[in-house]
Amino acid sequence: MTESASAPGRERRPPYVGRLVTESAFPLTLRVDGVGHELLVGADDTLLDVLHDRLRLHSCRETCGIGVCGSCTVRVDGRAVSACLTMAFTCADADVETAEGTAVERVRQAFLDHQAFQCSYCTPGFVMSVAAMLDEPTERRDVDAALSGHLCRCASYRQIRAAVEELLDT
Ligand code: FES
Numbered sequence: 150m151t152e153s154a155s156a157p158g159r160e161r162r163p164p165y166v167g168r169l170v171t172e173s174a175f176p177l178t179l180r181v182d183g184v185g186h187e188l189l190v191g192a193d194d195t196l197l198d199v200l201h202d203r204l205r206l207h208s209c210r211e212t213c214g215i216g217v218c219g220s221c222t223v224r225v226d227g228r229a230v231s232a233c234l235t236m237a238f239t240c241a242d243a244d245v246e247t248a249e250g251t252a253v254e255r256v257r258q259a260f261l262d263h264q265a266f267q268c269s270y271c272t273p274g275f276v277m278s279v280a281a282m283l284d285e286p287t288e289r290r291d292v293d294a295a296l297s298g299h300l301c302r303c304a305s306y307r308q309i310r311a312a313v314e315e316l317l318d319t
C-alpha cells in the first residue's frame with residue numbers, strides 16, 4: 150500500500166509544544182510492518198507522529214514524549230527505538246516494525262498468556278523491546294536491559310517478567 154499526503158496536521162498536541170518553527174515538508178519512503186508508504190513529513194515530525202497520527206498505528210503511543218517511559222517503542226531496521234525521539238526524516242527507506250505486525254505474534258501471545266498487563270497502555274512498547282532482545286544471540290540477551298527503558302504504571306512487572314522468561318525457555 151502506498152500513501153501520498155500533504156504535510157501532516159498537528160493532531161495530538163498544539164504546534165508550539167516542542168516544535169521547530171518550520172513549514173518545510175520532505176518526501177519520506179519507508180516500510181511499516183511490511184507495507185510501503187510514501188509521505189510528506191515536516192522537518193520536526195517524529196516517527197511517533199507519522200506512525201500514530203498519519204498511519205493510525207495506535208499501538209505506538211506517547212506518554213512522556215521525552216524518551217523515558219518506553220510506550221512509543223518500535224523497531225527501526227531491527228533496533229528498538231523510542232519513536233518520540235526519532236525524527237521521521239531519519240527513517241528514509243527504513244523497515245519499521247510495530248506491535249501490530251505479525252512478526253511479534255509470539256511475544257504478544259506470551260503477554261496474553263501471562264496476563265502481563267492491566268490497562269495495556271505500556272504493552273506494545275514492552276513487546277517491541279522484548280522482540281528485539283529475543284533476536285539477539287542467546288549469549289547477548291539481557292532481559293534487565295530490555296525491560297529497563299519501560300515504565301508500567303499498573304505495576305504488571307512480575308507478569309511481564311514471567312512472559313519473558315517463558316519466551317526465553319521456548
Ligand atoms: S513517549 Fe516515547 S519514551 Fe515515553
Ligand code: FES
Pocket residue numbers: 265266267268269270271272300301302303304305
Ligand atoms: S499495563 Fe497499564 S501501564 Fe502497564
